[in-house]
Amino acid sequence: MKIALIAHDKKKNDLIRFVQKHDQEFIKHELFATGTTGTRIQDEVGLSIHRFKSGPLGGDQEIGSRIANQQLDAVFFFRDPLTAQPHEPDVSALIRLGDVYNIPIATNEGIANVLIQAIIRNEL
Numbered sequence: 001m002k003i004a005l006i007a008h009d010k011k012k013n014d015l016i017r018f019v020q021k022h023d024q025e026f027i028k029h030e031l032f033a034t035g036t037t038g039t040r041i042q043d044e045v046g047l048s049i050h051r052f053k054s055g056p057l058g059g060d061q062e063i064g065s066r067i068a069n070q071q072l073d074a075v076f077f078f079r080d081p082l083t084a085q086p087h088e089p090d091v092s093a094l095i096r097l098g099d100v101y102n103i104p105i106a107t108n109e110g111i112a113n114v115l116i117q118a119i120i121r122n123e124l
């Protein structure tokens, strides 16, 4: 599967921990990420990952474009709901495209736990 991983700054540690916990599953898939998130996953988890631009510089839009072209199967997007993002319209656009194309986007760790179990069981 093609899976995108994204986290806002205050959620990056949570996403790294989550990916580390499930690294034996994530290693089986083709991984994509926004710039800074991808660098941290590469450096701290050791998974190979295709990195787009950083979110505020267009990375969310690049991932949205992948969704629109049916080139992504699932997205883990650990959003920070308590901090204003300069690129909030890009974040909303990405999530909107997930709804348009019925791509599962886990926007917090609770639903991420559900989504990763579905992926492990090959239920998507």
Ligand SMILES: O=C(CO)COP(=O)(O)O
Pocket: 006, 007, 008, 009, 033, 034, 035, 036, 037, 038, 053, 054, 055, 056, 059, 060, 091
């Ligand atoms: O801003 C982001 C998502 O909206 C994430 O971008 P980075 O991974 O480059 O920090």
